[in-house]
Amino acid sequence: MRTLRGAMARLDAAINTGDFSGPELNDLFPPGLLARFAQEAANMSPDDSYAPGPTPIAVLDVTESEDAAVVAMCETTVWQVRRASDVRSPDSLAAGRGEKVAWELAQRSDGTRHVTGIVVSDYPAPLCPTAGAVVGYFDPAPPYGEWRREAIGTDGRIVQPLDPFGRPRGE
Numbered sequence: 001m002r003t004l005r006g007a008m009a010r011l012d013a014a015i016n017t018g019d020f021s022g023p024e025l026n027d028l029f030p031p032g033l034l035a036r037f038a039q040e041a042a043n044m045s046p047d048d049s050y051a052p053g054p055t056p057i058a059v060l061d062v063t064e065s066e067d068a069a070v071v072a073m074c075e076t077t078v079w080q081v082r083r084a085s086d087v088r089s090p091d092s093l094a095a096g097r098g099e100k101v102a103w104e105l106a107q108r109s110d111g112t113r114h115v116t117g118i119v120v121s122d123y124p125a126p127l128c129p130t131a132g133a134v135v136g137y138f139d140p141a142p143p144y145g146e147w148r149r150e151a152i153g154t155d156g157r158i159v160q161p162l163d164p165f166g167r168p169r170g171e
Contacts, residue, residue, distance in 0.1 A: 050142035074128035
């Protein structure tokens with residue numbers, strides 16, 4: 001679970017900053033999955049909403065083998081906010097609902113773990129209870145209200161936003 005929470009925290013921090021080029025992040029996620037998140041961030045820019053911390057989760061089930069694990073969880077769905085006054089308290093999540101998501105992890109030969117995939121149930125994902133969700137906040141807090149202008153991909157280059165048809169915006 002420590003690897004998973006660390007990966008989720010690094011991913012939410014990358015989404016907040018728009019920077020997906022960090023070596024630790026690239027070590028925790030497969031390139032294609034991380035590139036997809038970078039593209040989604042680019043497509044959302046400019047944006048002024050931020051995650052106040054790692055996405056709150058309530059673990060539903062853990063299936064482990066010798067070198068892999070699947071963690072089924074309920075992820076809070078409304079976590080990005082534009083103003084500090086909109087940040088939800090842990091108590092407000094106790095009676096909330098979220099989406100069921102499964103994170104897949106594997107263990108490398110050196111013993112380190114990494115994310116291999118994220119599986120979201122059918123869209124719209126079935127709702128699940130967030131009671132008991134683990135909640136944390138970034139310190140320092142994100143710059144609520146400030147606009148992010150671009151996303152930086154896994155290779156350190158700016159990711160061009162695409163329109164809904166997959167073409168670069170403005171063409």
